[in-house]
Amino acid sequence: MYLIETKGIEKHYSNHLALDDVSIKVPQGSIYGLLGPNGAGKTTLIRIINQITGPDKGEVLFDGHPLKPNDIYRIGYLPEERGLYKKMKVGEQALFLAQLKGLSRAEALKRLKYWFERFEIQAWWNKKIEELSKGMAQKVQFLVTIIHEPELLIFDEPFSGFDPINVQLVKDEILALKRKGTTIIFSTHNMASVEELCDHITLINKSRNILSGQIDEVRQSYGSNVFEISFRGEPAALQQSLDGKFDLLNIDTENSLPKAQVRLNTQLESNKLLQAIIPVVDIVSFNPIVPSMHDIFIQVVQEYNQKHGATNN
Amino acid sequence: MNKIFLIIQREFMTRVRKKSFIIITLLSPLFFAAIAVLPSYLASLEVTEVRTVAVIDNTGAYTNVIPSTEYIKITYLKDTQGDIVKRNLDEAGYYALLVIDSTKNAYQPALTLFSPKQPAIDVMQHLENTLEKEIETRKLKGYNIDNLDKIMADVKTKVSIKSLKISKSGEEKESSTIVAMAIAYIMSLLMYMMVLITGQQVMVGVIEEKSNRVVEVIISSVKPFQMMTGKIFGMASVSILQIIIWVVMTAALAGVGINILNQKMAVKPTTEQMQTMAQASPEAAQALEAVSQGTNDGNNIMAALLNQNFALLIGGFLFYFLFGYLLYAAMFAAVGSAVENITDTQQLTLPITLPLILAIIVMISGIKSPDGPLAFWFSMIPFTSPVIMLTRLPFGVPAWQLALSASILVATFVLIIWLAAKIYRVGILMYGKKYTWKEMIKWINYKA
Numbered sequence: 023m024y025l026i027e028t029k030g031i032e033k034h035y036s037n038h039l040a041l042d043d044v045s046i047k048v049p050q051g052s053i054y055g056l057l058g059p060n061g062a063g064k065t066t067l068i069r070i071i072n073q074i075t076g077p078d079k080g081e082v083l084f085d086g087h088p089l090k091p092n093d094i095y096r097i098g099y100l101p102e103e104r105g106l107y108k109k110m111k112v113g114e115q116a117l118f119l120a121q122l123k124g125l126s127r128a129e130a131l132k133r134l135k136y137w138f139e140r141f142e143i144q145a146w147w148n149k150k151i152e153e154l155s156k157g158m159a160q161k162v163q164f165l166v167t168i169i170h171e172p173e174l175l176i177f178d179e180p181f182s183g184f185d186p187i188n189v190q191l192v193k194d195e196i197l198a199l200k201r202k203g204t205t206i207i208f209s210t211h212n213m214a215s216v217e218e219l220c221d222h223i224t225l226i227n228k229s230r231n232i233l234s235g236q237i238d239e240v241r242q243s244y245g246s247n248v249f250e251i252s253f254r255g256e257p258a259a260l261q262q263s264l265d266g267k268f269d270l271l272n273i274d275t276e277n278s279l280p281k282a283q284v285r286l287n288t289q290l291e292s293n294k295l296l297q298a299i300i301p302v303v304d305i306v307s308f309n310p311i312v313p314s315m316h317d318i319f320i321q322v323v324q325e326y327n328q329k330h331g332a333t334n335n
Numbered sequence: 336m337n338k339i340f341l342i343i344q345r346e347f348m349t350r351v352r353k354k355s356f357i358i359i360t361l362l363s364p365l366f367f368a369a370i371a372v373l374p375s376y377l378a379s380l381e382v383t384e385v386r387t388v389a390v391i392d393n394t395g396a397y398t399n400v401i402p403s404t405e406y407i408k409i410t411y412l413k414d415t416q417g418d419i420v421k422r423n424l425d426e427a428g429y430y431a432l433l434v435i436d437s438t439k440n441a442y443q444p445a446l447t448l449f450s451p452k453q454p455a456i457d458v459m460q461h462l463e464n465t466l467e468k469e470i471e472t473r474k475l476k477g478y479n480i481d482n483l484d485k486i487m488a489d490v491k492t493k494v495s496i497k498s499l500k501i502s503k504s505g506e507e508k509e510s511s512t513i514v515a516m517a518i519a520y521i522m523s524l525l526m527y528m529m530v531l532i533t534g535q536q537v538m539v540g541v542i543e544e545k546s547n548r549v550v551e552v553i554i555s556s557v558k559p560f561q562m563m564t565g566k567i568f569g570m571a572s573v574s575i576l577q578i579i580i581w582v583v584m585t586a587a588l589a590g591v592g593i594n595i596l597n598q599k600m601a602v603k604p605t606t607e608q609m610q611t612m613a614q615a616s617p618e619a620a621q622a623l624e625a626v627s628q629g630t631n632d633g634n635n636i637m638a639a640l641l642n643q644n645f646a647l648l649i650g651g652f653l654f655y656f657l658f659g660y661l662l663y664a665a666m667f668a669a670v671g672s673a674v675e676n677i678t679d680t681q682q683l684t685l686p687i688t689l690p691l692i693l694a695i696i697v698m699i700s701g702i703k704s705p706d707g708p709l710a711f712w713f714s715m716i717p718f719t720s721p722v723i724m725l726t727r728l729p730f731g732v733p734a735w736q737l738a739l740s741a742s743i744l745v746a747t748f749v750l751i752i753w754l755a756a757k758i759y760r761v762g763i764l765m766y767g768k769k770y771t772w773k774e775m776i777k778w779i780n781y782k783a
Contacts, residue, residue: 036777069764072555074554074555074764097555099555101548101551101555104548104552105548105552106549107549110349118341118345119552122338122342122553122556122557123556124556163552166552
């Protein structure tokens with residue numbers, strides 16, 4: 023079951039193509055990473071899902087039906103470039119934004135009270151935004167994004183401007199929302215948090231969707247079948263036992279526990295590798311080396327750019 | 336609709352609570368009332384200081400012809416050296432010294448007034464007027480006409496035209512061109528200022544929202560059109576509230592002020608001060624003259640003022656302000672959406688402010704012939720009609736013209752806000768570049 027599905031989205035601006043045949047499927051209740059270099063078209067795609075702008079071609083399905091105006095009450099959006107009215111008081115402003123998302127005044131007040139307490143920011147209610155630090159304002163902003171308990175949340179760089187403690191707080195809140203069944207689209211350049219939080223990803227580059235899938239599968243598929251073996255014994259003996267059959271990339275003998283990195287032709291050869299080395303050394307650990315999202319991102323984007331020319335359009 | 340209301344409400348509440356709004360709203364009526372009352376007040380001011388003017392008559396022909404008044408005491412000095420008195424005016428307690436010397440022409444004496452400071456206008460006028468009259472009388476006497484005094488008394492005439500406006504039904508009402516002009520000036524200038532200022536406030540508001548990126552947050556819950564119209568109408572509601580407070584407070588203050596003055600003026604009209612004012616500013620003079628004639632001619636100005644159709648004037652002002660403001664605010668909002676910085680707006684706002692400036696120029700000449708073709712056409716053009724129609728309104732405007740002008744204005748507003756919304760919708764999401772009108776016009780055709 024997909025909460026959001028885009029089909030062949032195309033969007034032109036006056037002198038360039040912002041999105042070219044982009045299709046993504048966001049499963050219900052998942053955290054979906056939207057990745058890509060700057061200017062790739064992520065923000066345009068997010069704006070189309072938010073109905074801020076419309077696609078030239080293609081359609082967006084929300085919960086199985088074509089997107090309609092009232093769906094915005096079921097979506098919460100935290101834009102990357104965000105701000106609040108500087109001269110307005112925090113409480114009033116939160117109330118205003120919550121009401122714009124369709125909550126009644128009374129309901130908005132009740133929920134804000136709960137969240138202000140939960141985030142321990144009750145004291146800010148009567149302060150003006152300009153009196154708060156950037157991180158504090160971000161906290162208020164995060165809170166008003168989720169206040170109407172939408173089914174779909176779109177976070178664009180949600181951690182920017184937060185200190186590590188608040189990053190953790192926001193992360194925990196995002197995971198808590200996921201547990202409650204909220205679907206989350208998460209756009210960021212921070213690959214570590216993508217690995218930590220996302221279930222699925224889509225990589226957009228030069229207006230196109232160049233890589234999509236479940237994050238583990240993506241990482242596995244970009245795994246180059248390299249395994250790391252740490253062992254006790256003679257490195258030379260190990261080297262000999264592999265000779266000709268397996269590709270030894272590197273052997274690190276500086277530590278008391280030597281480590282060898284070996285590339286296999288397919289993943290299914292791991293048993294054969296073990297059989298070959300068990301007689302000569304004591305194996306302490308045997309781990310596949312999975313490429314990080316960071317490496318995959320760089321690799322995929324560079325390969326694509328080489329294939330399609332450095333400039334877009 | 337509910338969301339537009341929320342936005343209007345936010346705009347209204349944040350603006351109305353600002354200190355600057357409260358101060359301007361409450362202090363302006365004092366200022367307006369002062370404008371209405373001040374000329375009459377100045378006119379009623381009594382000069383309580385008695386000034387002594389010494390006169391040395393070297394001709395011997397003008398001795399004792401200048402009378403003293405309540406506040407100007409005239410002392411004729413005899414057998415005194417003018418030079419000595421001149422040097423010691425202050426010590427002798429003289430305000431000024433008038434020296435009358437003879438010339439070849441007996442009727443044209445050389446008059447010189449010496450004084451330590453610039454002599455007051457009333458003193459000058461008293462001296463000039465009495466001497467002028469004296470010489471005129473003497474000249475007349477030179478013709479040896481019999482019964483001259485009687486003839487003079489008989490000849491003395493004062494003409495005062497009572498102007499009555501006749502409505503179709505034959506009803507006669509006292510009117511005054513000067514009252515109408517004064518009202519026309521005040522209303523059209525006020526309109527010009529308010530449309531310009533409030534329109535620009537909308538622009539500044541839009542720029543603020545865009546540059547601190549609130550737009551990005553709000554735009555996901557509200558359509559750009561709703562956001563723009565909410566802002567414009569929110570500001571409109573603030574201004575209308577302000578105008579209503581102004582009208583009520585000014586009327587109350589001016590009413591009280593004029594009442595007090597009327598009692599005072601009944602006792603003593605003084606023309607000198609008015610003439611002082613007249614020299615200072617010709618515009619004030621008209622208003623002033625209106626007041627002075629009012630006091631002299633049995634308050635018929637007051638009657639003329641009260642006979643102005645205030646319901647029509649205030650209603651007309653509110654209507655033309657509302658739609659004139661809406662029209663301009665829509666254009667200002669479009670400009671605001673295209674920039675991130677107020678300093679970038681100058682070039683873009685020039686084409687918007689130009690018609691308003693033109694309206695003021697037309698108003699100045701149109702006020703002299705409010706039914707002329709110039710005033711007529713500019714009261715039909717929607718970009719100038721809010722100002723020019725108000726110039727014409729106090730003089731009376733045929734109903735069909737009023738209806739036509741109003742309909743054109745409303746229709747243009749609908750068209751302009753539709754176009755402005757299309758520009759705004761694209762503009763608020765564009766960053767990092769300075770845009771020109773040419774590019775902005777292109778945005779109109781962008782797909783949403």
